Structures are given as structure tokens and as C-alpha cells.
Amino acid sequence: MREKIREFIMANVNVDEDTAVKDDDNIFRLGYVSSLFAMRLLNFIEASFAITVDDEDIALVNFSTIDAMAKLVGKYRTYS
Amino acid sequence: MASRSLHPLVAQARAFANQVLRPRAGEFDAAYAVPADVISAMAEQGFLASMLPVEYGGAGLDALSYGQLTAEIGKGCNSARALLTVHTSLVGETLARLGSPDQKLTWLPRLARGESIACFALTEPETGSNASAIKTTYQPVTDGYLLQGRKKWITYGAIADLFLVFATCAGEMSAFLVERGNPGLSTHRITGLLASRGAHLAEIELDNVTVPADALVGRLGAGFSFVANAALFYGRYSIAWAGVAVAEAALEEMVSYARRREQFGKKLRMHQLVQALIADAVAGVHSGRALCEKVAALRDAGDDEAINEANIAKYVTSRLAVKISADAVQVLGANGISERYPVERLYRESKVLEIIEGSTQIQQMLIAEFGIRRYRAPATLRPAGTPPSKESI
Known part of the structure; x- marks a missing residue:
């Protein structure tokens, strides 16, 4: 799951080839992406992991790191 | 894709555009208004409901059909098309995607029927492309939020019943639904325009407008x-x-x-x-x-x-x-x-x-x-x- 998320992020960030995104890197704070990318992350997470994120969980904090997104996906998979 | 048969609503929009909009678009432009009877007719024909979910009274059109419908209305009259953009797309689709269950239940059927006209209030007199720099503010108060600021160039703002308003607090932007009639909210029609003359553009003043807690769209800071x-x-x-x-x-x-x-x-x-x-x-x-x-x-x-x-x-x-x-x-x-x-x-x-x-x-x-x-x-x-x-x- 984390690798799938990482792969999506790496395909959508403008960083040098030797930059690696760690699981706890805040991709917004580090400037890898702008907040315009948030909706794409939400769409990607929902489509790729076949979940629907409730409106109360649609907050930047849940999409800022690979760890946070993995935790979010895990929460909904537990429910299903 | 061109060979795919048109959705009946798209064919209906084409006929409406040719019979009603295109012959009168110049008149709307000169009068600075797509008239109320035309807006009502668009609602009655189901165009305002086109892309909204079926469970909330919408027609549940697929994206291609909705785009084609938008183009048909736009060929007839750009200012009438603008209503679809702000009412159905910017507000309706956004509420369907990110609104709370109560907001969807309350507003989407009204928007689908055209009982309430919605507009999108982000731009301000001093803030256009750099949207994250808006100056309209909100403050949490007992049972809700207090909004203060001005919006400008708001399409259909002069006649809208529902305003999706963006405001900031301590650097975080949030979005709120504000109803016309709310004390402190006033709209002022904008004229002297090159384009969009029929699209009821307005400046909106929010002078200590209080909205209830459930007017928040999405989470605080997700605006x-x-x-x-x-x-x-x-x-x-x-x-x-x-x-x-x-x-x-x-x-x-x-x-x-x-x-x-x-x-x-x-x-x-x-x-x-x-x-x-x-x-x-x-x-x-x-x-x-x-x-x-x-x-x-x-x-x-x-x-x-x-x-x-x-x-x-x-x-x-x-x-x-x-x-x-x-x-x-x-x-x-x-x-x-x-x-x-x-x-x-x-x-x-x-x-x-x-x-x-x-x-x-x-x-x-x-x-x-x-x-x-x-x-x-x-x-x-x-x-x-x-x-x-x-x-x-």
C-alpha cells in the first residue's frame, strides 16, 4: 500500500531524480506539492483502494504523509 | 465518441438553445440579465439538475453528457451557460462531493429543481488568481461562525439564494453556506462589463454575518x-x-x-x-x-x-x-x-x-x-x- 502511494506521489512531484520521499515526510510542508494536489490525492486514494472517505476525514493532515494516508486507508479497510 | 447517441437531455438543451436562447442572447446582453422566466424554464427542463446525483433529485448525467449539455446551452447564450457553471458545477457538484449528509439532503434537491439559485463566492476586490490570500475572515462564535468581508465578480450573485463563501481564520481557509436574507449579507449588481453582462455579476458584502455551525462545508481549514x-x-x-x-x-x-x-x-x-x-x-x-x-x-x-x-x-x-x-x-x-x-x-x-x-x-x-x-x-x-x-x- 505504501509503495503504491509513494509511486503515485513520485509521479506527481517536481523533484530531482535522486530525491526520495520518506514515509513521514510532509509533502506539502516540504514544498514537493502544493495544496492543489490535495484533491488528486483524495481521488487517487478512493479509486486505488476502493474506499469512500467520509467528509470528516477529508483534511490535509490525513494526506500530508505516506504514513497518514496508509493509516487512513487502513481505517476504512477495517470498516469494510 | 461523436457516434454515441446524445442523451435526451442534451438533445433537449440543443432545442432549447436554438429556440429560446440563441434568438434572445443579444437581448439578455443588452438588458444585463438572463430573465427569471428563462432561468425557470432551464430549471423546468431539468438542465440545472443535470449533473447532480439522482438520489437528490438530479438527472445523474455522465460527465460527457453534462459537457455536451453545457456546450449546447453555451452556444445559445454564454450568460445562461454561466448559470450551469456556478450553480450546478461549482456549488452543486462540490456539495455532492464534499457536503455533509444534511447539506446534501437540504440543498441538492432545491438546487436540482432551481428553487434556490447558488453562486460561488471566492474572488475578492483585491484577490483573484492568488485565491489563498483572500481577506474575508471568519471567527468561531457560540453555535456558529461570524463572517466579515467583501466578494467581487460573483457570477449570479445578484439573484442567488445560496452563497458558497470562502473565508480565513488564523491562516486557514474554510467554506460556508450562506443564505440570502441572512442579516448583514447584501449584494450589489455590477454593470459596465465587457462580457458576462447577462450573468447577474455582483459584489457581495458580508457585514458581521452569523452562520450556524452546520453551514461549514467540509472540515475547518479544508476550504x-x-x-x-x-x-x-x-x-x-x-x-x-x-x-x-x-x-x-x-x-x-x-x-x-x-x-x-x-x-x-x-x-x-x-x-x-x-x-x-x-x-x-x-x-x-x-x-x-x-x-x-x-x-x-x-x-x-x-x-x-x-x-x-x-x-x-x-x-x-x-x-x-x-x-x-x-x-x-x-x-x-x-x-x-x-x-x-x-x-x-x-x-x-x-x-x-x-x-x-x-x-x-x-x-x-x-x-x-x-x-x-x-x-x-x-x-x-x-x-x-x-x-x-x-x-x-
């Missing part, structure tokens, strides 16, 4: 990152089709005139330099429509690439609309600058498409970022830490 961005994606998709609409309407006017007007002893259509303009316009309309259809297919497939492609489609079709409508004015010559012919209005209307829902320059920035990620030659895709080969330098 820009999710709510505004989702809305602007839906809006860009709509404007991309609006560009096709204006371009195609201008092409039709250009060709119709060239078929009947004679100069130098032969019809304009026989002159090769006029044919060059027609050829460019045809190629432009077809390519613009193809881009929009691509975005529609991605949306219908749930593919997040739709966001990048919508930026490209909006960028291309808005510029095409300006170019093709300018060429239509050129083909009509002196008649092209007369209000007795539609092309002068189409030319004026085209320009606003390059400004709204992310200007041409904002789209260029976004498309460049996308291109810098996407279009690297294979030699640069080497594993981290591997030096480039001599051949690739």
Missing part, C-alpha cells in the same frame, strides 16, 4: 485544499466546454455569412484566405471538443488524471474561443463589429473564458508543472545515484 480545489476542477471542466461552445457558435456564424456574402463577384466562401480562417476554426473546434471528450472519459472512469487534462482543455478551448470569434468578426468585416450580428458578442464573451476558473497564465503554470514531471526523455529516468552516461549529456 482551499479540498473545497475550492474541487469546485474549481468542476468549474474548469465546465469552462472548457464553454470554450467549445463559443468557438463553435462563432464558426457557425462565420460559415453562414461566408456562404451568402459576395465580394469581388463571388461568395466569401470561395476566397481562399477566408477558407483558411474557416479551416483553422474547424480544426480548432474539433481539437477542442476532442480534449473535452478526453477529460469526460477520464472523469467517467474515475481517473484522477482528469484534473490535469481539464486544465489543458480549459486553457486550449478558452484561447480557441478568442481566436475563432476574432476571426469570425474578421470574416464579417464591418458587420462583425455591429450588435446586429452575434459575433461581436461572442468575441466579447470569449475573453472572459481566459480569465475565470483559473486564468490562462495560471493554467500555463499548472500545465508546465505537469509537463516537467511527465515529459522526461528516458535517459533522465536513471536510478537514483547513477551518473548520467556520456551519450545522455
Whole structure:
């Protein structure tokens, strides 16, 4: 799951080839992406992991790191 | 895709545009208003409900059909199309995507029936493209929020019943639903416009407006990152089709005139330099429509690439609309600058498409970022830490 998320992020960030995104890197704070990318992350997470994120969980904090997104996906998979 | 049969609502929109909108678009433009009876007719025909979910009274159209419907209405009247963009796309689709269950239940059926007209209140007198820098504020108060500030250039703001308002608090943006009649909210119609004259543009004053806690759309602080961005994606998709609409309407006017007007002893259509303009316009309309259809297919497939492609489609079709409508004015010559012919209005209307829902320059920035990620030659895709080969330098 984390690798799938990482792969999506790496395909959508403008960083040098030797930059690696760690699981706890805040991709917004580090400037890898702008907040315009948030909706794409939400769409990607929902489509790729076949979940629907409730409106109360649609907050930047849940999409800022690979760890946070993995935790979010895990929460909904537990429910299903 | 062109061979796919049209959704009945799209065919209905085409008939409505040809019978009601196109003959009267100049009148709406001069009167600075798409009249109430036309808005009611659009609601009764089901156009305002088109893209909204069936469970909330919408028609549940697929993205392609909604785009085609938008283009049909836009060919008839750009200001009537603007109602679809703000009411159905920017507010309706956003509420369907990010609204709370109660907000969906309360507002979507009303929006679908046209009982309430909705508008999108993000832009301010001093804040346009840099939307995250808005100055309208909110403060949490007992049982709700207190809003203070001004919005400007709000399409359909002069007659809207529901306002999706963006405001900041301590650097975080949030979105709120504000109803007309709320004490402290007032709207002031904007006139003296180049374009969008019929689209009821307004400046909105929020003078200590209190809204209940359940007026918040999405979570606190999610106003820009999710709510505004989702809305602007839906809006860009709509404007991309609006560009096709204006371009195609201008092409039709250009060709119709060239078929009947004679100069130098032969019809304009026989002159090769006029044919060059027609050829460019045809190629432009077809390519613009193809881009929009691509975005529609991605949306219908749930593919997040739709966001990048919508930026490209909006960028291309808005510029095409300006170019093709300018060429239509050129083909009509002196008649092209007369209000007795539609092309002068189409030319004026085209320009606003390059400004709204992310200007041409904002789209260029976004498309460049996308291109810098996407279009690297294979030699640069080497594993981290591997030096480039001599051949690739």
C-alpha cells in the first residue's frame, strides 16, 4: 500500500531524480506539492483502494504523509 | 465518441438553445440579465439538475453528457451557460462531493429543481488568481461562525439564494453556506462589463454575518485544499466546454455569412484566405471538443488524471474561443463589429473564458508543472545515484 502511494506521489512531484520521499515526510510542508494536489490525492486514494472517505476525514493532515494516508486507508479497510 | 447517441437531455438543451436562447442572447446582453422566466424554464427542463446525483433529485448525467449539455446551452447564450457553471458545477457538484449528509439532503434537491439559485463566492476586490490570500475572515462564535468581508465578480450573485463563501481564520481557509436574507449579507449588481453582462455579476458584502455551525462545508481549514480545489476542477471542466461552445457558435456564424456574402463577384466562401480562417476554426473546434471528450472519459472512469487534462482543455478551448470569434468578426468585416450580428458578442464573451476558473497564465503554470514531471526523455529516468552516461549529456 505504501509503495503504491509513494509511486503515485513520485509521479506527481517536481523533484530531482535522486530525491526520495520518506514515509513521514510532509509533502506539502516540504514544498514537493502544493495544496492543489490535495484533491488528486483524495481521488487517487478512493479509486486505488476502493474506499469512500467520509467528509470528516477529508483534511490535509490525513494526506500530508505516506504514513497518514496508509493509516487512513487502513481505517476504512477495517470498516469494510 | 461523436457516434454515441446524445442523451435526451442534451438533445433537449440543443432545442432549447436554438429556440429560446440563441434568438434572445443579444437581448439578455443588452438588458444585463438572463430573465427569471428563462432561468425557470432551464430549471423546468431539468438542465440545472443535470449533473447532480439522482438520489437528490438530479438527472445523474455522465460527465460527457453534462459537457455536451453545457456546450449546447453555451452556444445559445454564454450568460445562461454561466448559470450551469456556478450553480450546478461549482456549488452543486462540490456539495455532492464534499457536503455533509444534511447539506446534501437540504440543498441538492432545491438546487436540482432551481428553487434556490447558488453562486460561488471566492474572488475578492483585491484577490483573484492568488485565491489563498483572500481577506474575508471568519471567527468561531457560540453555535456558529461570524463572517466579515467583501466578494467581487460573483457570477449570479445578484439573484442567488445560496452563497458558497470562502473565508480565513488564523491562516486557514474554510467554506460556508450562506443564505440570502441572512442579516448583514447584501449584494450589489455590477454593470459596465465587457462580457458576462447577462450573468447577474455582483459584489457581495458580508457585514458581521452569523452562520450556524452546520453551514461549514467540509472540515475547518479544508476550504482551499479540498473545497475550492474541487469546485474549481468542476468549474474548469465546465469552462472548457464553454470554450467549445463559443468557438463553435462563432464558426457557425462565420460559415453562414461566408456562404451568402459576395465580394469581388463571388461568395466569401470561395476566397481562399477566408477558407483558411474557416479551416483553422474547424480544426480548432474539433481539437477542442476532442480534449473535452478526453477529460469526460477520464472523469467517467474515475481517473484522477482528469484534473490535469481539464486544465489543458480549459486553457486550449478558452484561447480557441478568442481566436475563432476574432476571426469570425474578421470574416464579417464591418458587420462583425455591429450588435446586429452575434459575433461581436461572442468575441466579447470569449475573453472572459481566459480569465475565470483559473486564468490562462495560471493554467500555463499548472500545465508546465505537469509537463516537467511527465515529459522526461528516458535517459533522465536513471536510478537514483547513477551518473548520467556520456551519450545522455
